[in-house]
Every structure is written in structure tokens, then in C-alpha cells.
Amino acid sequence: MRIAVLRGPRSFEIEDAPVPEPAADEVLVRVVGSGVCASELETWLDGPPPGEERRPGHEVSGVVTALGADVTSLAVGDRVGVWVTERGFAEYVAVRAAYCFPVGDGPLDVALAEPVACSVNAVEAADVRLGDDVVVIGAGFMGNLVQQLAALRGPRHVIVADARRDALERAEALGATRVVDVTRESLPDVVRSLTDDRGADITFECTGTQAALTACGDTTRMSGRIAVVGYHQGADRTIPLSYWNWMAFDLVNAHFRDVDVIMRGMAVGMRLHAAGLLPLDRLVTHRFALDDIDDAFAALRDKPEGFVKAVITFLEVE
Structure with a gap:
């Protein structure tokens, strides 16, 4: 071979x-x-x-x-x-x-099945609930998967942010309730306008970049949840920890090494895909x-x- x-x-x-x-x-x-x-x-x-x-x-x-x-x-x-x-x-x-x-x-x-499992496990760990306001930062492959899986849980808003026009068009076609071009609009302002000035219940960081990680703290409500889905390589990242402490954010590391967790994510993801609930063809x-x-x-x-x-x-x- x-x-x-x-x-x-x-x-x-x-x-x-x-x-x-x-x-x-x-x-x-x-x-x-x-x-x-x-x-x-x-x-x-x-x-x-x-x-x-x-x-x-x-x-x-x-x-x-x-x-x-x-x-x-x-x-x-x-x-x-x-x-x-x-x-x-x-x-x-x-x-x-x-x-x-x-x-x-x-x-x-x-x-x-493996990246789908990562997304399934991320959404389950973040525990998206009925009526939640959700932000997804990054409309690449993982962001698209997270967006679709979060939508299956019945949120009020799924707001997707990116800097690429084609990525935002795809996110909109996948059912985002609002897309935000971060080169033209303020993501925190849009989120506040849609959430009665509260901020998102859950923000998913799906890019693996410092800028997106920083933005999470500006979009998430007090005692809300930030899920780090992006794979952060290269230089160390920084966050304003005193502010994040004061905001009482619940931080979720959406990366998993436990084999049983990975296997369950794969089983669930492929079940959804085979049933047509998580189509991957356009991705x-x-x-x-x-x-x-x-x-x-x-x-x-x-x-x-x-x-x-x-x-x-x-x-x-x-």
C-alpha cells in the first residue's frame, strides 16, 4: 500500500x-x-x-x-x-x-467521524439549552459543525462571526440567525442588541487565534460560558484574567483526551450524520x-x- x-x-x-x-x-x-x-x-x-x-x-x-x-x-x-x-x-x-x-x-x-466527535463533545460540554443565545466565533469547518449542532438544541439566537464573506454566506445558509462581518461591525454591539444588552449565554471560540479568544470576553454575559474549540498552536495566549474572574465566566476546554468521551462523540455524530440531521456534504x-x-x-x-x-x-x- x-x-x-x-x-x-x-x-x-x-x-x-x-x-x-x-x-x-x-x-x-x-x-x-x-x-x-x-x-x-x-x-x-x-x-x-x-x-x-x-x-x-x-x-x-x-x-x-x-x-x-x-x-x-x-x-x-x-x-x-x-x-x-x-x-x-x-x-x-x-x-x-x-x-x-x-x-x-x-x-x-x-x-x-473524528472532527464531528470533537464538535459534538464541545456542544455537549457547553450544554446549550433551549432559548439560549449562542455566539460562534469562526465560520470554518469546526465553526460550521458547532453551529449546526448547537442549533439542534433549540437556542433563540445563533450568531456567527467571521472576517470572510464566503464563510459568512455559508453560515447564513446553514441557518445562523445573524452573521457578523467583524471587519465591518462590532461583534459585542451586535450581540448586545440581540440579547437585551445581556450578552451571549455561550460563546464558542472556533478559530484558535488570540483575537477570537479576546473577543469571547466581550460577547459573553456575566456567569455565561466560554467554550474553547479552536486549536491554539504557536505563541502563548493571554486573557484579562481579573476581568474574566469578575465576570464569573464558566470556561470549557472543548478538547478531549478520554477515549470513552471520544467514542461517544463519534457514535452520536455519525448517528446524526446518517440520519441527515448533520449533513457534511457542503463542508x-x-x-x-x-x-x-x-x-x-x-x-x-x-x-x-x-x-x-x-x-x-x-x-x-x-
């Missing part, structure tokens, strides 16, 4: 490797789609430490092609989203059967062959007009 290996800055190599043999509790999955995640961007930009190499890729969907001796929960031919922590930019992955979830009948290359906008994986990461870095999510795709055989 072929697999992408990162040995230097912004430069993958495609190598041949043996097809993995599934252990007794594993299945072999032929990969159809593998998402390019912002959490891997910094590693691609800088490269691994000298003398080391990386085989990234963790947002995998595909078809079960072989079963380990003890597996009874899946069958050959099942279409699944899976959880792996590496080696996902490859033609095959071996993965525990317990980490595979049915994805329904739609296109497989959009059934990215996967850029598809690349494995040989063009560096171009996929460059698209994530540059975010060309209309960009939401890049996926490495492999031939799907029915």
Missing part, C-alpha cells in the same frame, strides 16, 4: 509499505477519505525534529475489508468512520473494531489525491475563496 511520510518542512514523501494485518480485536479498513486537520498544520509547516519522521492523518473513513479473529460487531463491506491517531494518510489502516462507526449511505469521503470543499497531499495542506494554510475542508481521497469501489 501507499502511505504519506513527513520528513521535512512542507514536504511529504509517498512510500510503499505492507498492508497492516488486523489484530484479533481489529479490522482492516480500506481508506476512502482522510481529512486534513488544522492540528497537523504546524507539524507540516515546521517539519518533524531533525532525524525524525511523522505519519499523520487521523480523520479517516472507509470500507471494512478484513476482520480480526474476535470481531463480531462488523462485517466485510461495512462503511465506517474510524478513530486512529496516526497513519491515516494511507490506503489501508488497521483499527480496533470498537473504534469504527457506521456512516449511512452518503458519500464516504465526507463522513469524518468538504477541496479534494486531493495522496500524491498531492502537500497541496492539500497548503490549501488549509492559505484558505482560498470557498475553502472549508480539504480531504485526501482514495478510489471508492462499490
